[in-house]
């Protein structure tokens with residue numbers, strides 16, 4: 001089964017939104033409707049969104065806010081936030097789905113299979129023992145695609161929790177003996 005080691009090769013994200021000549025990730029960054037654009041989390045430098053053509057339930061992608069093709073171009077802040085959100089995604093998906101494992105990876109360039117070659121994105125895919133036996137069968141059905149709304153309702157509150165966790169961590173500590181004037 002060729003998808004076992006790299007399920008994100010089925011990178012149909014290019015069909016995620018009606019083609020208007022734009023980039024689906026840039027459209028999602030600009031969108032004011034998180035639910036419609038399947039955005040689960042908005043960080044300072046990246047967004048986390050559901051793949052509309054998931055390999056398994058909970059297949060998310062992490063993409064930078066700026067339109068940049070190659071991860072080599074990512075700055076220090078982007079590299080740090082990507083790692084942080086990757087960890088958040090693993091934690092959230094672990095809580096939501098209790099998968100047996102994960103695949104994570106990036107297709108850089110059209111030749112490597114990137115559906116949207118101009119805008120890098122990290123795929124995070126929950127895996128279950130034996131899923132490759134049935135996922136290719138149901139992965140192409142409409143039933144599986146319609147399940148996205150359910151995935152969104154399940155994952156959004158957990159990513160909101162991650163956001164609150166980060167806000168608490170980033171808040172300066174209250175001074176113990178603040179002057180009264």
Ligand SMILES: [Zn+2]
Nearest residue numbers: 023026067119
């Ligand atoms: Zn873009």
